[in-house]
């Protein structure tokens with residue numbers, strides 16, 4: 332579904348991503364693990380077209396998208412939940428959700444399903460995004476990314492700074508979305524137990540390179556916890 336091949340990326344003279352290759356499949360959660368600063372966020376930004384790559388290719392359903400604008404990638408079916416959530420603090424919950432539909436026609440309704448996934452958003456529809464708790468903002472960021480019904484959902488550390496009960500809710504939603512079978516999920520995560528629980532496939536990065544990958548069920552046996560322990 333998603334095929335990233337030999338991607339190299341630089342910030343100025345610093346070589347940040349080194350020949351990174353990975354795949355993600357519909358109906359599966361692919362977890363990308365790694366310590367701080369190994370290039371996980373840069374990889375996601377490269378996938379979204381927010382930073383340019385120097386060499387390599389990114390294919391979505393067999394189509395090369397590495398030269399497309401972020402806008403075109405969203406249209407092609409990628410939903411992005413950025414690190415730090417990036418909620419519009421002065422807009423209401425409803426307006427934030429509408430931003431997820433910005434490239435569709437003005438009359439496209441917000442899918443009712445989002446309120447089933449995250450009931451708290453329905454209660455808070457007219458509150459400003461900035462007034463929500465961190466966990467609620469994270470749920471809003473995920474719902475915003477889902478509003479346009481993506482084929483690939485990309486999440487950058489959704490558990491960062493979130494209380495355990497909401498982490499559980501978010502984990503349940505991610506599992507359910509993958510199991511539905513119409514979406515691939517790429518999850519960047521530093522919280523090993525959460526990653527292990529959700530991973531169908533895993534990829535470990537170190538210093539801009541992929542150093543290990545395999546099936547989620549083998550993570551423990553393959554000693555991945557040690558590789559990513561902070």
Ligand SMILES: Nc1ncnc2c1ncn2[C@@H]1O[C@H](COP(=O)(O)OP(=O)(O)OP(=O)(O)O)[C@@H](O)[C@H]1O
Nearest residue numbers: 342345347365366367368369370371372373374414
């Ligand atoms: N805009 C930038 N300009 C220059 N260097 C950058 C920039 N953004 C990130 N870097 C550097 O690139 C490297 C990879 O950063 P990146 O944020 O992708 O790592 P990460 O694995 O996502 O870490 P974290 O978990 O802390 O977000 C780091 O050494 C970082 O300092």
